[in-house]
Amino acid sequence: MNLDTAFSALADPTRRAILARLALGEATVMELAAPFEMTQPAVSRHLKVLEGAGLISRRIEGAKRPCRLSPAGMAEIDQWLAMLRKALEANYGRLDGVLAAMTSNEKKGTP
Amino acid sequence: MNLDTAFSALADPTRRAILARLALGEATVMELAAPFEMTQPAVSRHLKVLEGAGLISRRIEGAKRPCRLSPAGMAEIDQWLAMLRKALEANYGRLDGVLAAMTSNEKKGTP
DNA sequence: CAAATATATAACAATGTAGTTATATAACTG
């Protein structure tokens, strides 16, 4: 539903690192925070952003909130990127033709 | 080379719209700016961001700078996302397995 | 129950981003 949120969630290296960690399996907030030189509240907020983007989900387990990857955000992203990917593939399918045209079409100098 | 740049380039709706337009084919700055209620300098800067992210490239054609999609940025993004996708598929591969087991258990009756 | 643990939230400072207007530069046009 919200590509802005999803892509901007991925734009932060800390959040990508968190996702990479979660790719190995579920982890609690403290476990996720450990590798970073960053306070726990900062990590908590990154998790909130990731959750808002549908990239992770959390469950409640006593005082802990284990996080795991969630497919929703990725689905959205993949869907949008598919369109671009298709366009690029189409362009590069035509690349042979384009290059041939450019070569035979040479113009006079760039300034 | 820079995932931060690539993902945050995609995080803006104007930039995604520009990419969607470019998926239909090359366009000049003015052509790209036309559909938006936004000044030309603003669009110029969005294009700079997209170029910096390796998502578009520009050539010089007289006073015009036609833009087109470039595969570099996408490649980077795809590569990173592949890792997440794989993790998600692994998780959901397991889920499918569980569901399949449940379904076939209804038929075969077991655990 | 009191202390410790796990996490969330609020308030704030520093920095980044996206838009604006004004202006510069290069190329086309009459």
Added chain:
DNA sequence: CAGTTATATAACTACATTGTTATATATTTG
């Protein structure tokens, strides 16, 4: 050459983001 067109850049404003510290809340534990 003078004017218009196409694009870029600079200076500035408004708002968002990321991190910090301090503090709140719920849960586990001795």
